[in-house]
Amino acid sequence: MMQWILRAFFTVFALVLSLQLFPLTPATPDFRFLPVAALLIASGLGLEAAARGVDVRVLCGALVGLVAGAAAGAAFWRLVPDTGIPGAGSGFLRPAVLLLCLYLGGALGARKAESFSWEAFRSGAPRSVEAPPSKILDTSVIIDGRIADVCETGFLDGALIVPQFVLNELQYIADSADPLKRNRGRKGLDILQRIQKGVHVKVVITAADFPEVRDVDLKLIELAKQTGSKILTNDFNLNKVAQLRGVEVLNVNELANSLKPVVLPGESMRVFIIKEGKEPNQGVGYLDDGTMVVVDNAKRLIGKTVDIVVTSVLQTTAGKMFFGRFENPVAGQSEESERMRKNG
Numbered sequence: 001m002m003q004w005i006l007r008a009f010f011t012v013f014a015l016v017l018s019l020q021l022f023p024l025t026p027a028t029p030d031f032r033f034l035p036v037a038a039l040l041i042a043s044g045l046g047l048e049a050a051a052r053g054v055d056v057r058v059l060c061g062a063l064v065g066l067v068a069g070a071a072a073g074a075a076f077w078r079l080v081p082d083t084g085i086p087g088a089g090s091g092f093l094r095p096a097v098l099l100l101c102l103y104l105g106g107a108l109g110a111r112k113a114e115s116f117s118w119e120a121f122r123s124g125a126p127r128s129v130e131a132p133p134s135k136i137l138d139t140s141v142i143i144d145g146r147i148a149d150v151c152e153t154g155f156l157d158g159a160l161i162v163p164q165f166v167l168n169e170l171q172y173i174a175d176s177a178d179p180l181k182r183n184r185g186r187k188g189l190d191i192l193q194r195i196q197k198g199v200h201v202k203v204v205i206t207a208a209d210f211p212e213v214r215d216v217d218l219k220l221i222e223l224a225k226q227t228g229s230k231i232l233t234n235d236f237n238l239n240k241v242a243q244l245r246g247v248e249v250l251n252v253n254e255l256a257n258s259l260k261p262v263v264l265p266g267e268s269m270r271v272f273i274i275k276e277g278k279e280p281n282q283g284v285g286y287l288d289d290g291t292m293v294v295v296d297n298a299k300r301l302i303g304k305t306v307d308i309v310v311t312s313v314l315q316t317t318a319g320k321m322f323f324g325r326f327e328n329p330v331a332g333q334s335e336e337s338e339r340m341r342k343n344g
Contacts, residue, residue: 007045014040058110065109066102073101132158134204134229135250138220139169141233143188146252147195154200161229162192164207165219221247260289260320263310269324272305273298283326296325 018037076097137160141147150156170192174185196203208226213219217238224231224247231242234252242249263269271285271293283298295308308324315321 010044011041014044061112062106062110065105065107067105068109069101069103069105070098072105073098076101134159134161134227135232136161136163136220136224136227136229137166137192138231138233138235138238139166139173139188139216140235140238141252142166142170142191143173143184144234144252145187145191146234146256147232148191148198150252150255151195151198151201156201159202159204160195160232161204161206161223161227163209163219163223164205165209165216167192167205169216217241221245224248256289257320260291261287263313263322265310265312267310268307269293269310269322270305270307271295271324273301273303275302287322291320291322293322293324296323298326301326 014037017040018034135156135158137147142162151160170185170188172185173181174189176182176185192203195201206223208223210219210222213222217235218241220231220238221242223229224242225245230248230250231238232250232252233239233242239249239251269287271287273283273285273295275284276282276299277284277294281297281299283295283301285293285295285298287293293308295306296311298306298308306326308326310322310324312323313320314323
């Protein structure tokens with residue numbers, strides 16, 4: 001709402017300024033004020049749109065640089081004699097020097113502000129050492145819970161940012177009438193509290209919001225752009241949209257898949273057969289990390305831990321899947337026959 005009020009005020013100001021330049025009188029109406037006002041309004045709205053994706057530190061640095069450039073330009077203005085110098089009159093030289101000082105001040109101020117941080121200023125740390133980028137947690141990765149285990153290992157550095165609109169979404173899910181959603185929301189709040197109590201990372205709750213953006217995923221992307229942060233998620237769609245918009249994403253599912261054991265065809269492993277497979281005489285087991293292992297000639301060995309030989313490895317969107325064969329199917333069948341004979 002405040003943005004529209006400011007835009008209306010700016011529009012009125014542009015019209016008034018244009019009428020000052022080209023007064024509208026009944027005797028000689030001059031409508032040149034209209035294109036001038038339109039140009040001023042378009043320029044202002046364009047600068048507003050360009051400034052949305054700029055870090056606040058950069059804007060403040062540019063403003064300070066403009067003030068310093070204006071002061072330097074005013075000093076040079078007084079140094080330029082009224083007669084100018086050979087080849088350039090004072091009417092050209094003074095505005096040129098002032099414009100150059102304004103440009104250099106704004107450009108240098110914005111450039112230097114990118115590496116400025118209040119933490120480094122307070123501690124007196126060297127400005128050349130850049131702090132690790134912050135990570136923004138989305139709702140899905142908090143409810144998933146694995147991020148708490150990753151934080152406790154100490155592999156993550158930098159601050160973890162939790163926007164207030166993500167907390168609101170968690171609270172909304174926790175208050176849902178659906179028991180499943182309610183449990184997921186409460187789990188997410190418990191996970192967040194567990195991360196806050198950890199010693200390896202710092203959790204920052206930010207009230208930054210974008211009222212004109214309704215979708216939570218788009219809010220996360222806008223916040224990441226403004227703060228120069230990365231997004232921590234396990235949401236496939238958010239991952240793709242953020243990458244298309246130039247925001248770096250850390251996907252917990254990709255991390256989990258990269259940590260699964262590397263097994264080559266021909267290697268041996270031990271696996272506990274839990275159930276039968278889709279194909280005849282197949283058994284299915286799982287490794288400790290949840291990787292599925294499909295074993296030929298193992299249907300009769302359900303409930304047993306057996307040694308198998310890996311025959312192939314299949315990479316899917318959900319992760320890896322191992323295929324293998326039981327090393328001694330005859331022995332397995334003999335054991336099963338002996339068990340059936342005793343039970344019979």
